[in-house]
Amino acid sequence: MGGSELEHVRQAFESNYIAPVGPQLDQFEESVAGYVGGQVHCLAVSSGTAALHLALRLLDLTADDEVWVCSMTFAGGVFPVLYEQSQPRFFDISSESWTICPELLEDALKKAAAKNSLPKAIIATDLYGQSCDINRIEGLAQNFGVKLIFDSAESLGARYQDRQCGSGGDFAILSFNGNKMITTGGGGMLVSRDRLAIDRARFLSTQARDLAPHYEHSTYGYNYRMSNIAAAIGLGQLSVLDERVRRRRTIFSRYRNALDNVEGIEFMPEPNWSHCSRWLTAITVDPLKSGKTRDCIRLHLLKHGIESRPLWKPMHLQPLFSGSLYVGRGLDERLFANGLCLPSGSDMSDGEQDEVIQEIRDCLNGE
Numbered sequence: 124m125g126g127s128e129l130e131h132v133r134q135a136f137e138s139n140y141i142a143p144v145g146p147q148l149d150q151f152e153e154s155v156a157g158y159v160g161g162q163v164h165c166l167a168v169s170s171g172t173a174a175l176h177l178a179l180r181l182l183d184l185t186a187d188d189e190v191w192v193c194s195m196t197f198a199g200g201v202f203p204v205l206y207e208q209s210q211p212r213f214f215d216i217s218s219e220s221w222t223i224c225p226e227l228l229e230d231a232l233k234k235a236a237a238k239n240s241l242p243k244a245i246i247a248t249d250l251y252g253q254s255c256d257i258n259r260i261e262g263l264a265q266n267f268g269v270k271l272i273f274d275s276a277e278s279l280g281a282r283y284q285d286r287q288c289g290s291g292g293d294f295a296i297l298s299f300n301g302n303k304m305i306t307t308g309g310g311g312m313l314v315s316r317d318r319l320a321i322d323r324a325r326f327l328s329t330q331a332r333d334l335a336p337h338y339e340h341s342t343y344g345y346n347y348r349m350s351n352i353a354a355a356i357g358l359g360q361l362s363v364l365d366e367r368v369r370r371r372r373t374i375f376s377r378y379r380n381a382l383d384n385v386e387g388i389e390f391m392p393e394p395n396w397s398h399c400s401r402w403l404t405a406i407t408v409d410p411l412k413s414g415k416t417r418d419c420i421r422l423h424l425l426k427h428g429i430e431s432r433p434l435w436k437p438m439h440l441q442p443l444f445s446g447s448l449y450v451g452r453g454l455d456e457r458l459f460a461n462g463l464c465l466p467s468g469s470d471m472s473d474g475e476q477d478e479v480i481q482e483i484r485d486c487l488n489g490e
């Protein structure tokens with residue numbers, strides 16, 4: 124927690140607005156809209172996954188529709204495609220940014236357009252706090268008439284040129300899960316410039332109740348709304364977001380300064396258009412150059428009480444999606460084989476980080 128959360132929660136208790144509405148909820152939505160900018164409207168919901176589900180539901184997908192997604196991501200950024208009974212097609216990332224590759228997308232869109240089989244939507248994921256190449260992907264989506272959703276669950280606080288992540292496309296989604304840049308103890312946000320779409324999503328997120336004194340339903344909805352109490356926590360968290368981005372970038376730089384000269388260790392790149400939040404510091408380990416595998420380092424750290432994790436396992440490699448369509452050259456597969464996320468929490472001390480660095484050095488030196 125950042126410090127002011129309890130005060131916002133106290134105000135919520137005093138007003139006796141707990142759920143499903145309340146002044147803190149309105150204020151949280153307005154504050155996030157103001158933060159990401161671009162004249163957007165926001166709907167606060169119970170998770171990032173729920174926000175993505177609502178965005179897809181609004182697109183009226185059918186079983187014949189494809190949704191093109193980045194393969195290297197967290198499952199919550201893909202499962203809603205299945206909730207809507209549609210077919211995901213998975214795309215590789217670019218080496219420049221580790222986000223969905225615009226060249227692969229463009230090529231596939233051209234081929235699909237020629238066969239009159241364009242996807243209904245693209246979900247472009249900002250990975251580990253790094254923005255996608257927003258302008259290029261927005262341009263492609265516009266040219267081919269495909270809906271575009273940015274999954275900015277990991278990138279709140281990051282920027283693309285002078286635009287904040289979480290505001291582009293037809294929709295963007297954010298997550299306030301406990302492990303993200305800021306948390307509401309579980310929550311998410313649907314963001315769009317289209318006010319009517321946000322109104323419709325609000326209706327669906329509160330059980331699709333038609334206007335009537337009794338309960339009247341002409342379609343089905345969900346119980347996805349964020350509570351006023353969770354939003355109060357979010358208000359406090361927003362005030363420390365920029366500070367956390369600075370801290371995580373510092374943590375990244377400290378790792379890089381300490382390990383950059385080590386043969387075989389590479390850091391996640393940052394293209395000149397990106398100001399990455401460095402949500403997690405991600406590295407790759409080339410065992411031929413460093414003499415140690417990623418898992419040697421991971422297990423060495425674990426033995427010393429330090430948790431680290433492989434990068435996301437690409438979705439096209441998951442048993443659930445075996446046999447699904449994949450467009451790429453396997454860069455995501457190589458990152459999964461050799462990539463490691465290092466401890467990156469904003470509240471980690473320099474001393475704790477130095478310990479992690481020392482253990483990595485010890486492992487590489489065979490100690």
Ligand SMILES: *Cc1c(COP(=O)(O)O)cnc(C)c1O
Nearest residue numbers: 170171172197199200276298300
């Ligand atoms: C965390 C995350 C989600 C899902 O958010 P939840 O709030 O956990 O439901 C979706 N996509 C990505 C890329 C994520 O990291």
